[in-house]
Amino acid sequence: MSASPRQKTSAAIFGLAVVVLAYQNCGEPFKAGDFSSKILPSGVVDARGRETPTPSTSPVDTKPEIANWDAAFPKLVKANDCMTNPEYNLCLPWRDPLTTYGQRFTPGYTVASATDAQDSAVLIYGMKVPTTAIGNQNYTIDVSGTTITKVAAANNSWKYNVKGDTSRKVAQLSMFYVVNYQRTYMTERTGTFYYARARAGATLRLKPYIATFQGQPFENAMFSQTDGSLTFGFWRQGSDTADFSLDGSVIAHEAGHGNFHYALPAASRLALDPNLKRQNGQVIPYCLTINGCFSAMHEGIADIHSFILYPEAPPSIAPYVMNNAEGFDMRDPAANLEANVTSTSLYNGSGGGEIHYMGSAYAMIWYQVWKKAKDAGAEKDIEKIFSEHLADLSPSDTFITAFDVIETNANALVPAKSAMILTDFRAAYTKVGLTLP
Ligand SMILES: [Zn+2]
Numbered sequence: 001m002s003a004s005p006r007q008k009t010s011a012a013i014f015g016l017a018v019v020v021l022a023y024q025n026c027g028e029p030f031k032a033g034d035f036s037s038k039i040l041p042s043g044v045v046d047a048r049g050r051e052t053p054t055p056s057t058s059p060v061d062t063k064p065e066i067a068n069w070d071a072a073f074p075k076l077v078k079a080n081d082c083m084t085n086p087e088y089n090l091c092l093p094w095r096d097p098l099t100t101y102g103q104r105f106t107p108g109y110t111v112a113s114a115t116d117a118q119d120s121a122v123l124i125y126g127m128k129v130p131t132t133a134i135g136n137q138n139y140t141i142d143v144s145g146t147t148i149t150k151v152a153a154a155n156n157s158w159k160y161n162v163k164g165d166t167s168r169k170v171a172q173l174s175m176f177y178v179v180n181y182q183r184t185y186m187t188e189r190t191g192t193f194y195y196a197r198a199r200a201g202a203t204l205r206l207k208p209y210i211a212t213f214q215g216q217p218f219e220n221a222m223f224s225q226t227d228g229s230l231t232f233g234f235w236r237q238g239s240d241t242a243d244f245s246l247d248g249s250v251i252a253h254e255a256g257h258g259n260f261h262y263a264l265p266a267a268s269r270l271a272l273d274p275n276l277k278r279q280n281g282q283v284i285p286y287c288l289t290i291n292g293c294f295s296a297m298h299e300g301i302a303d304i305h306s307f308i309l310y311p312e313a314p315p316s317i318a319p320y321v322m323n324n325a326e327g328f329d330m331r332d333p334a335a336n337l338e339a340n341v342t343s344t345s346l347y348n349g350s351g352g353g354e355i356h357y358m359g360s361a362y363a364m365i366w367y368q369v370w371k372k373a374k375d376a377g378a379e380k381d382i383e384k385i386f387s388e389h390l391a392d393l394s395p396s397d398t399f400i401t402a403f404d405v406i407e408t409n410a411n412a413l414v415p416a417k418s419a420m421i422l423t424d425f426r427a428a429y430t431k432v433g434l435t436l437p
Contacts, residue, residue, distance in 0.1 A: 064087060073181040078124060079091075089158050092126075093122045095247075111164070141206055190387035195228075202229065204230050223254045223261065230255060230258065253317060255305065297362050300359030304362075370382045384413055
């Protein structure tokens with residue numbers, strides 16, 4: 001058989017050496033290329049054969065609860081009239097503008113290019129929150145070092161349009177909403193969220209698109225191992241830009257790095273990954289073998305946080321930023337499974353084991369087991385095992401040795417179901433082309 005369109009696209013994307021959504025703040029930041037060729041006009045079928053992404057259906061149509069920034073966060077409530085309905089004082093997209101809108105934008109929906117029609121089509125999920133200063137015991141926004149203004153309640157309202165919003169108010173509120181919602185959701189589902197617990201009073205930093213990092217434009221999103229902060233830059237789309245902080249899948253990914261980092265024993269957090277390649281004496285972000293490495297698990301684990309937080313959405317990363325349903329190619333475990341992607345193909349397709357693509361193999365393993373459990377209404381068991389296993393991984397682990405950690409946690413946490421769950425994990429490893437001992 002000839003190569004499928006997906007395979008051709010994947011090769012093209014791999015060729016661009018996409019290294020985005022980092023968790024280390026050392027070394028060279030990723031320098032993005034011009035991705036304008038990825039911005040397709042409406043109605044064009046993408047590489048996976050989808051014309052449009054699935055519109056969001058998640059939030060329920062009820063009146064909003066009054067949500068305190070410090071308290072548990074309910075889901076956003078869908079209200080097509082959010083921007084004019086006094087019932088709400090905050091209007092946001094659900095997960096991201098593209099998913100909310102239900103189709104890609106022509107051109108991409110950005111501060112510079114957003115139209116009134118796009119704003120009104122996207123900002124349709126509402127909340128009622130106190131109009132006190134934004135910030136709580138877990139997260140604050142820090143705009144120092146930027147030219148944007150910290151968001152503040154005006155006229156007892158948090159409603160802002162994206163169009164012309166040079167201070168990125170919607171982006172700040174979107175980010176603040178997602179990280180707080182994630183903290184609530186993960187704590188409720190798994191009993192803990194290590195990132196918030198460890199980072200009480202942490203600074204959640206927002207960098208606007210004009211920001212630079214180590215002298216370079218910051219075209220990335222990042223969790224800092226140094227100070228625990230989250231930074232969201234932008235993604236260039238030709239001459240236009242898209243905010244990473246408007247894409248909930250990216251926010252969940254970066255905070256997922258934070259959750260894993262703080263789940264680990266302190267000695268493991270900054271330890272060197274012994275299964276990374278070296279070049280000219282320097283460690284490079286490529287796993288030694290198809291069995292993966294700790295750094296790749298960091299990426300896969302971050303992606304898993306996103307599909308757990310948005311169970312109704314396609315599990316892709318950065319659909320809004322890339323302005324198509326599949327987001328970053330090869331980071332959507334469901335699409336990868338359909339296409340029979342394996343750890344070997346990810347290794348070979350990424351120039352020899354690049355950690356974000358190798359991380360997809362680990363995400364694919366978990367996605368299979370989680371999705372099967374979800375279809376049976378039992379995904380909470382898997383989420384609990386996932387959360388607890390984070391604390392037991394170590395920098396010398398590979399995907400293969402991680403199975404032992406999964407096994408130990410499954411047996412301890414859900415003993416009555418662990419045999420079945422472990423059978424599912426074994427099958428999932430096999431599907432991804434990995435051989436367990
Ligand atoms: Zn990452």
